[in-house]
Amino acid sequence: MNSARPEQVDLLVQARWIVPVVPRGEVLREHALAVRGGRIAGLAPAAEAAAVWQADEVLDLENHVLIPGLINSHGHSPMSLLRGVADDLPLQQWLEEHIWPLENRLIGPEFVRSGAKLAMAEMIRGGTTGFADMYFFPDVVAECVIDAGMRAQLCGPILDFPSIWADGPEEYLDKARELCERFREHPRIHIAYGPHAPYTVSDAQLRAAAEQAEVLGAPVHIHVHETAAEVEDAVRENGRRPLARLEELGLIGPRFQCVHATQLVDEEIAMLAAAGASVIHCPESNMKLASGACRVADLLDAGVNVALGADGAASNNDLDMIGEMRSAALLGKLVANDAAALPAPAVLEMATINGARALGIDRDTGSLETGKYADLAAVDLGRLNTSPLYDVCSHLVYAAQSSQVSHAWCAGRPLLADGRLLTLDEGAILESAAHWRKQVRSEA
Ligand SMILES: [Zn+2]
16 A cells, blocks of 8 residues: 555544543543544544544544543343332342332333433433343344444343243353354344342352353353452341352353452452453442442552443432542542542543453443454533543543533444433433333332
């Protein structure tokens, strides 16, 4: 190829700042990012871009920072329809007296479809292009994700007892394997095994899930050590802490996604580090349910990959990853008793590249590097609450609001442009949410 001739690309995004996340802390000023075939073709100073690339479309974002699309590494998207239905309760009472009875009456493919669309629309508006989801009917969520153009890791739910999704232990496993096989080659859908929690799944079922996941190379995503009561009950009933039990059953390895982990002793942090496992930190859900606080600074110091999740909107109550970054930073400092803990660039990593690593998709997304998918978000920093600007990462984590996200792309496809959703019908989603509100209220 003649190097003097500009290379043809689909899209060139010129932004005042680009934060590629890898390498850490780098802020590029007046740069352009080129997209070809859904992937990042390269980055270059804006002044040189015209000599390098000839683009079908050029977008100039003069007050914006371009970042990797945010990754919400844990949630239950259909539960957005239960947002605010039962607040101010501890985890077990919230689940057993409110959420589970409501779900038993309402869940079906239509509930899941409506809730997933509501969740995805909210996430895209906040710059999130990838998410991990754990819920019944992941096949229905997958259809919604494909249509909306997002990227997702969907769990095949694993329980022992019958539910609307499966009649018993075998069927949960069979359905998870079928999902893995069905989406094996899909560029944007990834399947994980999702045992709900150590206290809802038996040893035999956990072991079987671990074995199947290993054979298929699939991740295991599970709520673990969410509260002190969970750990105390387990010690009383099983004679050991849940993480020790999961380790004995063969679940803990590089594809293990340990969600919550608010109760960790030093040995458990060392064990997770040695295993190459990831912790998915959900600060707002943990605070709202008064579940406890994850030792994020200690985990990061030990070399554990820590990603960030909003959890379901029934316990958060929003899916705003910019807000979640701020909560993670502030709570992380408080827990560590150290203002230097969890600096802004480290927290941005948790919401981007660390999420991609946790989900096993970091070769394809999580940072703005040539060859990765163009999963991008643009944030308008020319607003009162982000002025003046001395440090872009500081504003993204400590001052920005999700309403400042103007554009988002997943694999080069625009999902949000000038604050307008392009792949989801916001009016229809709001109408559907109002319809489900009536159903929930009449059941509550
Ligand atoms: Zn959860």
